[in-house]
Amino acid sequence: MTDTAPTPSAHQPAGPPSAEPRHFWRMFAIWIVLSAILDPLFYFLVGPHVPPGTMTSSAAENQLDFNILFVIALPVILAVWVYLGYSIIMWRASRKDAPEPVGGEAARTNLRVQTAWITVTSVIVLFLAGFGTYELIQNYGAGGGQGPNPIWKPTASHILPVQVIGQQWKFTYRYPTYGGFETQQLILPADTTIAFHVTSLDVIHSFWAYQLSIKADANPQVDNVAYTTTRQLGRFTVRCSELCGLWHGAMYNFGQVVPKAQFDSWARQTELTTAANTRLLPPFAWTYVPDANGAGGGYYNNTVDPYSPSEVYGARQPAS
Amino acid sequence: MTISAERESEVAYPDPTPPHAGGIQGWTSRPGWLSQHLGTAIVGAVAGYLIGHWLGNVIASGYNYVANSGVNAIANTGGLLLGALGWLIGIGALNYPLAKMVGMEPAPEQETTSWTRYFRYTADHKVVGLQYVIGVLLFLFTGGLLAMAIRTELLSPTSHVFGPGTYISIVSEHGTMMMMMATSAVVGPLGNWLVPIMIGARRTAFPRIEAFSFWIFSAGYLVILTALPYGGFPTGWTGYAPLQTQASGGMMSYLVGFALIGSGMMAAGFNLAVTIVNYRAPGMTWSRVPIFVWSILATCALLTLATPTLVAAGLFGILDHTAQTAFYVNEHGGSSYLWENLFWFFGHPEVYIMALPGFGIVGEILPVFTRKPLFAYKVAAAGMVGVALLSFFVWQHHLFQSGINPDMRPLFMLTTELISIPTGFIFLVGMGTLYKAKIRFEVPMLFALALFFNFLIGGVTGVFLSDVPVNVTVHGGFFVLSHFHYTIMGGLIFALFGGLYFWLPKMTGKTMNKKLGQIHFWMMFIFFNLTFFPMFIIGLLGQPRRVFEYQQNLQALNDFSSVSAFILGSSFLVFIANFAWSIFIKPTPAPPNPWNSLGLEWQTASPVPYYNFERIPVVLTDPYRYGEEGAPPVADLGEELVGAGAGPRAGTSTGETSATSAE
Known part of the structure; x- marks a missing residue:
């Protein structure tokens, strides 16, 4: 390959014949053998298990992207390692009959080697940038937050x-198509394209639905949109991945992808059971203005017992 | 010979005046504890803090930025700023400008070899360099202790050693201290000490600015330490805004501390950049400048151009807390994105501030221990300049998922991938230099080779992070944490220790113990990798950064990492023992050129005289002409003119003892 190959070869004619x-x-032989063994081993044995799995379209694509990067990166790493190991063994001073190194212009510069190096690294890097851009666009933002004006829409x-609302220190979810009810359970239908609208009530959080391969920062007063399409049923983890203060480490919960019909009945039922509380919530909006006069944002009314049986809290309108 | 012809112009070389810090007349010349030194600096800092805190309470009594917090941000800020000012007055940093201001002629500095000069404000770049060595190591080890605390907490996913508030303070303090330290880790100690000697100068361009940079750097160390008694700050080293605005107490230490450290970075960078451009000896053309000097020049460009953004951003934060402005307050018309962008506009060049000097160090070490010229010198120099330029165009890759305009993401993915081309040149240089070499595995060489091993992993994982789809999984998790520890610690800190083992014999005149050096290296290298490599996997398996609770199934990996981290931490005890033993307890004098290097810095006498060179050297060639029959020496030191023994400083110029200043 690629990186190391030209260095010695171009020197070859200069040395004693x-x-x-x-x-x-x-x-080259050591490197090609190692790469030919390890690359397929990784791709076929490890690759299918690489996070974040294949639960959604973005997860599957991002897994593929990771694997392709790894298959390219591994030979590069091996090339440097093989070269380093070979030099350390072959050209150590403690070896008997180690020849004196030859200095001079030939050892200082070698236009062929330098050109080859720059060409090869540029080609790899430009290919990776192009491939990454292709994956990003054809995968509708690859599950990352696109900001309030997404340009790659499914x-x-x-x-x-x-809607995902980050707040110190939990995520809540509102379903605008079901009357805007709010819940702490993230239930999603299978085989459906989902648009996550991520916002925050206080500081910056980051909504990281690990198995769904969704990551979008929750900024106050910003509607950060990320897309994915669910494929498999099952539970997934949601964690906050942007430091948000005291209980950042405890800011996680679990969600579930369920069949469409089950999701629909759950959503309709929750809409009904929480209807009384939804009326007390601020009307559904893409962003909410935090209460600037209190440190905590003031979205929830602290006088309501948070452990009330219905698990939904009363709320008041933002003050500002 | 043409050499003597060039010698003719020696007197015109613009540097006959000795640098001096400028004491008050008849004061610093007085020996003993009555003059200004570290002790008076501490007194000044304490007095300044008390006055500032009192003044803040007078100006705004009962002002609580955060309701009922009992913390008066104005008093805090006033205390910290006046404390830093008192520190500078106490050490004597302001004597010269103040004396000039009132029309007095500052007293010249005494040329002394007393050990007390290491505790004083001095214009000798070699003393400042050694002060920086101790300062940076103290900084590093303090931050390292905090890292030990973090790994202790992460031994268990659910049971806790620290409360969440204490833990987040420790994490933030660790990150901030390490980043502050790393900005000056090489530029401060090795840059200040080596650059003038490497380019054949007798001093830096602005010796008082150079001394100022160290003493404000140490003030920054003290200020960031005050965050802990103030109750810490919860934001991590990135200080993201709504959380920054929400926090009180230690937050002011973070903002003021970064402002002070930033001032020190700008001062150090400005001084060294001007020195490199203007103070090169005759014959030191740009194609003969050692690669380490190139790396420092590129770093200095970043230090002077990127750091003002940080200082300005910190000032906005201070104003938000004290004067109730709303730069970062969304609901009052500010924007938290402003902080993110200002911070990372500084923060990404900062990453290369921490990488480039390491490349420069290995570039100096490799030729000496391979007995071969540095391969592709011009590519290496161009690569460093290229990295410095490109580093201003990549900062938004820290914000890929933050909700920036989506079409910015392919652009910053491209620039980030592009920067790996010039960064990769260091591998071309290293591998080309190793080819058919004769490698001596002395301790500095081990560290230099380790940099290639570590930085390869750090660099390749950086490409993963720059890819937006993969970034969705790895951003904000342990993967990125491991990545930047591989580049900063695996790159910069390994290079720093390699450089210390390499140059300390010249800097101190004492030989470091080789056996202890090897033990230090192998412990550090093996357990560095065992600590941080598992973190890539931990990150891929879904552990976010800065958490104190994590999934049960990640405990085995975390414990493995923690235990390795403890051994990694103890490897520095070996270094401390080696340092104390070899320098202070049982010093063995080092020969002037123990590694048999061709570099100019090794050709001058040992210990290095006050003016570095008896005569200004005339540089004849670059310092990498190993393995070449009949290559000229790196420089004509002019010793045949003053006598081989290089006795008292003779000849150069005689009128220099007048008290007038050169600048």
């Missing part, structure tokens, strides 16, 4: 919007 072992070909006819 006969007794000198063919360093480049030796290294073409699905039916997109379920879910």
Whole structure:
């Protein structure tokens, strides 16, 4: 490959022709064997288990992207390691009959080697940038937050919007298409394109639905949109991945992807059971203005017992 | 010979005046404890703090930025700022400007070899360099102790050693201290000590600014330490805004501390950049400048151009807390994105401030221990300049998921990938230099080789992070944490210790113990990798950064990492023992050129004379002409003119003892 190969080969003609072992070909052989073994081993054995799995479209694509990067990166790492190991063994001063190094112009610069190096690294890097951009666009933002004005929107006819509200120190979710009720359970239908609208009531949080491969910062007064399409049923973890203060480490919960019909009945039922509380919430909006006069944002009314049986809290309008 | 012809112009070389810090007439010349030194600096700092705190309470009594917190941000800020000012007055940093201001002629500095000069404000760049060595190591070890506390807490996913508030303070303090330390880790000690000697100068361009940079750096250390008694701050080293605005107490130490450290960075960078451009000896053309000097020049460009953003951003934060402005307060018309962008506009060049000097160090170490010239010198120098330029165009990759305009993401993905091309040049240089070499595995060489191993992993994982789709999984988790520890600790800190083992014999005139050096290296190298490599996997398995609770199934990996971290931490005890033993307890004198290097810094006498060179050297070639028959020496030191023994400073100029200043 690629990175190391040209260095020794180009030196080869300069060295003494006969007794000198063919360093480049030796290294090349070691490298190609190692790469040919380890790359497929990784891709076929480890690759399918690489996080974040295949639960959603973005997860599957991001897993593929990771694996492709790894398959390219591994030979690069191996090339440097093989070269370093070979030099340390072959060219150590403690070796008997170690020849004196030859200085001079040939050892200082080598236009062929330098050109080859720059060309190869540029090609790899530009390919990776191009590939990453392609994956990002054709995958509708790859599950990352696109900000309030997303430009890569899914073409699905039916997109379920879910609002994620980060607050110190929990996530709550509102379903605008079901009357804007608010819950601490993130339940999603399978085989559906979801638009997460992530916002915050106080400081910056980051909504990280690990298995869904969704990550979007929750900024106060910003509607940060991320898309994915659910594929498999099951539970997933939601964690906050942006330091948000005291209980940042405890800011996580679990969500679930359920069949469409089950989701629909859950949503309709929750809409009914929480209707009384939804009326007390601020009307559904893409962002909410925190209460600037209190440190905690003031979204929830602290006088309501948070452990009331219905598990939904009373709330008051933002003050400002 | 043409050399003597160039010698003719020696007197015109613009540097005959000795640098001096400028004491008050008849004061600093007085020996003993009555003059200004570290002790008076501490007295000044305490007095300044008390006055500032009192003044703040007078100006705004009962002002609580955070309701009922009992913390008066104005008193805090006033105390910290006046404390830093008192520290500077106490050490004597303001004597020169104040004396000039009232029309007095400052007293010249006494040329002394007393050990007490290490506790004083001095214009000798070699003393400042050694002061920085101790300062940076103290900074590093304090931050390291906090890291030990973090790993102790993470031994268990659910049972806790610290409360969440204490833990988040420790994490924030660790990150902030390490970042502050790393900004000056190489530029301060090795840059100040080596650069003038490497380019054949007798001093830096602005010796008092150089001394100022150290003493304000140490003031920054004290200020960030005050965050802990103030109750810490919860924001991590990034200080993101709504949380920053929400926090009180230690937050002011963070903001003021970064402002002080930033001032020190700008001062150090400005001084060294001007020195490199203007103070090169005759014959030291740009193609002969050692690669370490190139790396420091590129770093200095970043220090002077990127750091003002940080200081300004910190000032906005201070104003938000004290004067109730709303730079970062969303609901009053400010924006938390403003902090994110200002911070990372500084913060990403900062990352290369921490990488480039390490490349420069290994670039100096490799030729000496391979007995080969540095391969692709021009590519290396161009790469460093290229990295410095490109580093201003990548900062938004820290904000990929933050809700920035989505079309910015492919652009910053591209620039971030592009910067790995010039960064990769260091591998071309290293591998080309190793080719058919004769490698001596002395301790500095071990550290230099370790940099290639570590930085390769750090660099390749950086490419993963720059890829937006993969970034969705790895952003904000242990993967990125491990990545930047591999680049900063695996790169910069390994290079720093390599550089210390390499140059301390010249800097101190004492030989470091080789056996202890090897033990230190192998402990540090093995357990560094065992500590941080598992964190890549921990991160991929879903553990976010800065958490005190994590998934049960990650405990085995976390425990493995923690135990390795404890051994990694204890490896520094070996270094401290080596340092204390070899320098203070049983010093063995080091020969002037123990590694048989061709570099200019090794050619001058040992210990290095006050003016570095008896005669200004005339540089004849670059310092990498190993393995070449009949190569000229790196410089004509002019010793045949003053006598081989290089006795008292003779000849150069005689009128220099007048008290007038050169600047």
